[in-house]
Amino acid sequence: MGAEEIPKKMKAVQVVEYKKPYEIREVDVPSDLGPHDLLVKVAVASNCHTDSMVQQGVFGTPLPQTGSHEGSGTVVAVGGEGAEKLGFKVGDRVMVGIPLHPCGSCGDCKGPEDQSQYCTNVEGMVGVHINGCFADYVKADSRTTTPLPNEVSFLSAAPLACAGRTVWRAVLQAELKKGQWLAIVGSGGGLGHLGVQFAKAQGLNVIGIDARDEGLALSKKHGADHVVDARKGKEEAAKAIQDITGGEGAYATVNLSDAPTAAALACAVTRMHGTVIQIAQPDEISVPFPEIIFRDIRIKGSLICSNEESKSMMKAIAEHGVTAKTVPFKGLDKIFDLVEEVHGGKISGKAVIIVDEKQIEDEKKLGAKF
Known part of the structure; x- marks a missing residue:
């Protein structure tokens, strides 16, 4: 035109x-x-x-x-x-x-x-x-x-403009290597099911954590290697993920849930000296002090994508696909x-x-x- x-x-x-x-x-x-x-x-x-x-x-x-x-x-x-x-x-x-x-x-x-x-x-x-x-x-x-890219449709790209850019950068901010374990709290939601796919495209092992049957099913459908039910509580979730990861916990965790206990859960399932990427925006983020002081969990925030990060997301989608x-x-x-x-x-x-x-x-x- x-x-x-x-x-x-x-x-x-x-x-x-x-x-x-x-x-x-x-x-x-x-x-x-x-x-x-x-x-x-x-x-x-x-x-x-x-x-x-x-x-x-x-x-x-x-x-x-x-x-x-x-x-x-x-x-x-x-x-x-x-x-x-x-x-x-x-x-x-x-x-x-x-x-x-x-x-x-x-x-x-x-x-x-x-x-x-x-x-x-x-x-x-x-x-x-x-x-x-x-x-x-x-x-x-x-x-x-x-x-x-020619491979990516308008229909997929529109919702990725915010949701996709946000969770793509969260996965990048975890700074993990192929084969390492990433946990995603809220993995069966709008951002979560994209995050699972993006993490798999990066060659990561993914543990989806959700508190809904449909969320757990959606996490598994989109490629999560394991799913953990958050309704069992923080201690049970942490134990389940330690069992999956040989006793260590996830190398990093992305928190997409604004539930009051979600940030604490994200820290609990992460290994010592690991990183939690906080994306959800509750009024307050509540984490027990031992997670930060005694276990050296590092908490990082993240905001949408830079221009180059956004381009890298599109490249990954063109190569691996994504279902939005x-x-x-x-x-x-x-x-x-x-x-x-x-x-x-x-x-x-x-x-x-x-x-x-x-x-x-x-x-x-x-x-x-x-």
Whole structure:
């Protein structure tokens, strides 16, 4: 699609008033592209728990605000030299970046590449502070947007924009070698089943820990070598994992559960001097002091992905595949059906909206299979 075909107006699903339902509105297509910006014609936009937080006003989001920070689509305009230097061009298939306009001058922007996403001077997060992907078009930053390999579909890429990037980096932060043991607390959830697959793609041995029958089954289905039922309690779980690992415990553990006891469980199943990667965001993280003082468990937090980490995730998916369980709704006007099913607890997987079905059809010619 050439620039001359981009319309002036588009459809968008917006929060117009906090704690009120979405509205479908006609708004301007973004035209204020800066040198690093891309205009992306959205193919698929994914729903996330964060979207309901935006609706509730948790982030103080300026209104009106277009929802969804998880999107995929095709570049239809390139803002300028910054994006061009990164190799972006019209026609590229992409997973939309979440941070928009990092400052480029702070310690995180100029420091190690894998900390660049921590810029606190960023203009905002797409779908949270800046208009998001529940629209025909979205403005994205080329510095945080990831090209899609031909093997990876729009349908998989959209929910990976946040969930995938987050748990991929968690697996990387464990810094394990092939054949070592990684435990995942909450392995049968939306991030967890992706984490199991990513860890296996890295050649790790994986122990899935969950407190639900369906979560344990999903962990096993997606490749966990062993599963442990968290409902048996911390001591039993730790003993089970020591038995599996020859008495040591997991080399590292990723905690994806915000249950009050989950962080303590994650530490308990980890070997002495091991690492716990904390991803879940409860109000407080509670860990008994002996885990840190006497057992030297190191706790690290992690936030989405840097640009290079995101590219490495896509490379791994293209080589090994990943199954992201999605429940598609066709068309932005189906947002109300989506919200009803999500809030009713009827959804098993990530609810997504297919915004542009033609892009879905076109990518089949490229051999998109994951």
